[in-house]
Amino acid sequence: MQHYSIAVIPGDGIGPEVMDEGLKVLKAIEESHGGVRFACDEKPWNCDYYLKNGRMMPENGLDVLKNYDLILLGAIGAPGVPDHISVWELILPIRRAFQQYVNLRPVKLLRGLESPLRYKNHDDLDFVVVRENTEGEYSNMGGRMHQGTPYEMAVQNNVFTRYGTERIIKYAYDLAEKRPKKRLTAATKSNGINHSMPFWDEIVKEVGKDHPGIQTNLYHIDALAAYFITRPEEFDVVVASNLFGDILTDLGAAVVGGLGLAPSANINPERNFPSMFEPIHGSAPDIAGKGIANPIAQIWSLSMMMDHLGHYEIGKVILDAIEQVLIDGKVQTPDLGGRATTKELGDEIVRQIHLATR
Incomplete structure (x- = not known):
């Protein structure tokens, strides 16, 4: 027992x-x-x-x-x-x-339901998002100054450590090794966020070298959100930072029936x-x-x-x-x-x- x-x-x-x-x-x-x-x-x-x-x-x-x-x-x-x-x-x-x-969220169309993406079936909508859950964009670093004046300002710092980034990406790769498609997709925005996201991309590539059997794709978050709608059947394991993972998983929930599921x-x-x-x-x-x-x-x-x-x-x-x-x-x-x-x-x-x- x-x-x-x-x-x-x-x-x-x-x-x-x-x-x-x-x-x-x-x-x-x-x-x-x-x-x-x-x-x-x-x-x-x-x-x-x-x-x-x-x-x-x-x-x-x-x-x-x-x-x-x-x-x-x-x-x-x-x-x-x-x-x-x-x-x-x-x-x-x-x-x-x-x-x-690790914040783990399945994007899976359950039997008995139809997706709002009426041209996609159950086999097309069956992947998982691995969201980094303790740092990234949701860090408690920053502050506000000159509140209530025309000079008011707010600063919110993103925090990406090598330790935190490596462990979430390693988890995602290990999970991809256990799944049938052997495919990992990493969300990034290195063309617009010029410090933390290139750092993220570099670690994805470093860890990926230890997993030669996994197909790896790096997609900018805006394109990736569109691909969740247009070609979800391509995905198996998606790994993302705290904010990007939060947004993607709500979108994923929407395409398989809603947040109540x-x-x-x-x-x-x-x-x-x-x-x-x-x-x-x-x-x-x-x-x-x-x-x-x-x-x-x-x-x-x-x-x-x-x-x-x-x-x-x-x-x-x-x-x-x-x-x-x-x-x-x-x-x-x-x-x-x-x-x-x-x-x-x-x-x-x-x-x-x-x-x-x-």
């Missing part, structure tokens, strides 16, 4: 609603696979917590989290708290303190710290409390969590259950064209898990 401890942070808005469905799936996995158990502890750290305490999490929050095997996050953000507070005081400290330098994993590959799994959609305050949020991204993130733990069979069971519900087409939330509630869709995925493991 393998036991895993999970810190659960449901968060804000629709976060608790989709998290409830994710926890039901974990329970179904326990019932259908006798070899795993999950001890889940919920943490009430969100924007309400901030408004009451002036912090997004307790002062010792990171010390608390580091004792868990895994972290499961719902969604963070609320109208009463600026995004730069909710993100910079909860999500980014977790990613950085725990060296979750998009999971992500924040991974510490060395396993010195817990990794964190979450949907990439926001807290969606406009539909919070209505019971109509799509829980698939949250549940799919559990499939990624199982893969991270080495339970590939369980990860496949979860993803197959999601796809079977979509193929059946009878229980779908409004964003998918149906009338089902969040709970009804979650219950149907759980039912499919039990059916598949009888």
